[in-house]
Amino acid sequence: MGLKGVLTHSMSHKQRILVKSNIAALLFFVLFTTVTLSLITRQRVQYQRTVKEHTLKTTLSYINHLVKTMQQMLPLTAKPCLSSQADITYQAAFTSGVRTFLLVKNGYAYCSSASGDLMLPLKILYPEINWNQHLDFKLQQDTPTMPGKPTVAVWLRQPDRLDTGILATLDIDLVPLLITPRYAQTPDIAIVMGDSALTTFTPNLMPVNQLPHQEADRLNINGLPLSIMFYNEKLTPEDIRLTLLGSLVLSLMIGVLCYYTLLLRQSPEQALLRGIKRNEFFIEYQPVFHTRSGTIAGLEVLIRWQHPIRGHIPPDVFILDAERSGLIVPLTRHLFRLIAKDAPQLATVLPQGAKIGLNISPAHLSTPSFNQDVYELLAQLPCNYFRLMFEITERGMVEEKNALAEFDWLHKQGIEIAIDDFGTGHSVLIYLKRFNMDYLKIDRGFVNSIGQDTVSAPVLDAVISLAKKLKILTVAEGVETAVQMRFLQERDVNFVQGYYFSKPLSIDDFIAYCNANQVFDYQAQQT
Known part of the structure; x- marks a missing residue:
């Protein structure tokens, strides 16, 4: 099973992704719904404020113009209807919203802009008007001339007479005058005058105490006996319905995308890069022993991966995928950094000249950055203290055309070269001689054949003899028994490693292990 299979094969993994996706979709649903409804509410509040400001400005402008016109007509109340009718008819025709102007004298309406001479008592014509006030507004359901059609009566009194002045009747079309087409979406309005209200939701006048109890914005106009009520729902059922529907559709899309x-983030490439970035990779050290003396001669560096979800991932799985995806180079650079970080601690328990073996991928060996990567590693290690040994598989030597030049360069840097897993690849004897190898690592498969009557047993003797x-x-790697150890000692194999001595150890356990065991003295060996 490849790395992708290891990362994604279990149902629990897909279930976790599904749960995360559902949580993301739910959070988006809540956030989008909340923000959208808040924006709608805020927009409606702002819209209502704009409508109120416009209505106040328009209303004051209209009434000021109306009152000014009526004041100009006040001197006509001292004249007979015949000489005044033409003037008031002209004013009625050119004053927007005016149905009629009436001249009133001594409590009687005696002249109409519409019908001329008449003699009607004001108390019968408009009983709600307060004639004592200088300026008064009243709503009335019927008038003698137009029964059944509500109207607005505006009374302007002569300053020096209580029952003489101008009375204007205004059409119901006053509301469109206040609310221009720009604000035509304003829902319901009620114009309140006294105990009655002229509304947009009924054709008849409505008592103020019967107005809807829902929340409304009230606009009081200073200096005038009227107010305007705005019934504006900040959130309508349609708003909520559409918002929830839109949130649901977008949340489903977000969930699927997430x-x-x-799933894409769990691709081998992304997982490897994320593992490097998050320091999920770590090093274990397996002691390597000098066969004849049984002392610690060095170590082999083994990279490990502890995935936060999948746990331990075997090296043969992720290294193969790293090579296939082209990520073996950043992975090896990360390994170099980990070695350099532990090197000062290793120098406290290993002697000068101790060998540090690590695997180098053929893919890294062929990159232009390989030499620079090695330079940086050497620069970070204690100067002239450790002896690096790069282990390269037979497959790497066969496939790498520039291996000879690279091996010569490594030798000049003081780095030794080992052919790893000898006998399991495609090499022939000519490669051992051509590439000037320093070490030959005997595969554990041959070591396991020791003491057994297998085809591999005589091959091991031939490999050891060839190396000599x-x-x-x-x-020899993978040594697990005393029988294997004696066999290798008898045939003068130089170094051994395996569970017979120690399993791979963390840096702290390796230091403790070295302190408890004897290390190989390279200085004494040289003398």
């Missing part, structure tokens, strides 16, 4: 995005003839040092 689901596939999380080519003057290549040998390292």
Whole structure:
């Protein structure tokens, strides 16, 4: 199973992604709904404020113009209807919203802009008007000339006479005069005068105490006996319905997008890069022993990956995927940084000249940055203290055309080269001689055949004999029993490692292990 299979094969993994996607969709639903409804409410409040400001401005402008016109007509109350009718008819025709102007004298309406001479008592014509006030507004359901059609009566009294003045009757079309087409979406309005109200939701006048109890914005006009009520729902059922529907559709889209995005994030490439960034990779050190003396001669660096969800991922799984995806280079650079970080601690328990072995991918070996990466590693290690050994598989030597030049360069840097897992790849003897190898690592498969009557057993003797003839040092890995150890000692294998001595250890456990065991003295060996 590849890395992708390890990361995504379980149902629990997909269930976790599904749960995360649902949570993301739910959070988006709540957030989008809340923000949208808040914006709608805020927009409606702002809209209502604009309507009120416009209505106040328009109303004051209209009434000021109306009163000014009526004041100009006040001197006509001292004249007979015959000489005044033409003037008041002209004013009625050119004053917007005016149905009629009436001249009133001694409590009687004696002249109409519409019908001329008449003699009607004011108390019968408009009983609600307060004639004592200088300026009064009243609503009335019927008038003698137009029964059944509400009207607005405006009374302007002569300053020096209580029952003489001008009376204007205004059409119901006053409301469109106040609210221009720009604000035509304003829902319901009630114009309140005294105990009655002229509304947009009924054709007849309505008592003030019967107005809707829902919340309304009230506009009081200073200096005038009228007010305007605005019934404006900040959130309508339609607003909520459409918002919830839109939120649901978008949330479903977000959930699906999140689901596939999380699946994509679990691709081997993304998982490897994220693991490097989040320091999910770590190092274990396996001690390498000098066979004849049984002392610690060095170590092999083994990279490990502890995934936060999938747990431990085997190296043979993620290294293969790193090579296939081209991420082996950043992974090896990360390994170099981890080694450099632990090097000062390793120097406290290992002698000068101790060997540090680590695997190098053929793919990294062929990159232009390889030499610079190695320079940076050497610069971070204690100067001239450790002896690096790069382990490269047979497959790497066969496929890498520039291996010879790179190996020569590594030798010049003081780095030794080992052929790893010898006998399991495609090499032939000519490669051992051509590439000038320093070590030959005997694969654990051959070591396991020791003491068993298998086809691999005689091959192991041939491998050891070949290495001696080519003057290549040998390292046997995977040693697990005393029988295997004696066999390797008898055949003068130079170094051994395996669970017979120690499993791979963390940096702290490795230091404790070295303190409890004898290390190989390279200085004494040289003398």
